[in-house]
Amino acid sequence: xxxxxxxxxxxxxxxQRSRDFRHPLTPTEAKIWQAVRRRQLGFKFRRQHPIGRFxxxxxxxxxxxxxxIDGDSHAPPDQASYDTVRSQWLEGQGYRVxxxxxxxxxxxxxxxxxxxxxxxxxxxxxxxxxxxxxxxAFPQRIEAE
Numbered sequence: 001x002x003x004x005x006x007x008x009x010x011x012x013x014x015x016q017r018s019r020d021f022r023h024p025l026t027p028t029e030a031k032i033w034q035a036v037r038r039r040q041l042g043f044k045f046r047r048q049h050p051i052g053r054f055x056x057x058x059x060x061x062x063x064x065x066x067x068x069i070d071g072d073s074h075a076p077p078d079q080a081s082y083d084t085v086r087s088q089w090l091e092g093q094g095y096r097v098x099x100x101x102x103x104x105x106x107x108x109x110x111x112x113x114x115x116x117x118x119x120x121x122x123x124x125x126x127x128x129x130x131x132x133x134x135x136x137a138f139p140q141r142i143e144a145e
Contacts, residue, residue: 010050011053014050014053014055015050017050017055018048018049018050018055019048021048021055022047022048025047026069026103028069028103028106028107029047029057029058029069031106031107031110032057032058032067032069032106032110032113032114033045033047033058035110035114036058036114036117041114041117041118041121042118042121043060043062043063043118043121043125044060044061044062045058045059045060045067046058046059046060046061047059049066051066051090051093051095052089052090052093054086054089054090056068056090056097057069060121060124062121062124062125063096063120063121063122063123063124063125064094064095064096064124065095065096065097065098065120065121065124066090066095066096066097066098067097067098067099067117068083068087068097068098068099069099069100069103069106070083070099070100070103083099096120096124098117098120100113
């Protein structure tokens with residue numbers, strides 16, 4: 001018996017853009033990717049993963065978690081409002097969105113950022129919506145707003 005067709009297709013243009021975004025990675029994205037790839041945290045992460053009409057820098061399906069690394073391209077005011085709309089849409093679809101406070105945070109304390117990602121994924125897998133997150137700043141986490 002043939003497999004039933006997928007009901008949640010990604011638009012071909014979005015799919016191609018997500019593939020194009022995978023190379024080259026920014027230096028900050030490369031550091032995160034090296035730390036989370038191959039289930040090193042116990043969770044599978046994808047990079048430049050399409051969700052609806054948006055593309056998440058990193059995505060963990062087990063936790064329904066989208067991770068956005070905001071670099072220089074996110075500095076303009078119009079980009080900040082776009083990021084807010086995107087985060088609100090993703091949250092409305094049942095995804096959690098986190099953003100390290102800055103790419104600089106990843107550069108300065110990668111181990112702490114990675115440990116925080118693991119904790120947030122564990123919360124998502126267990127179904128807990130919120131939890132304590134040490135002192136690490138994820139100020140734009142949707143559930144905290």
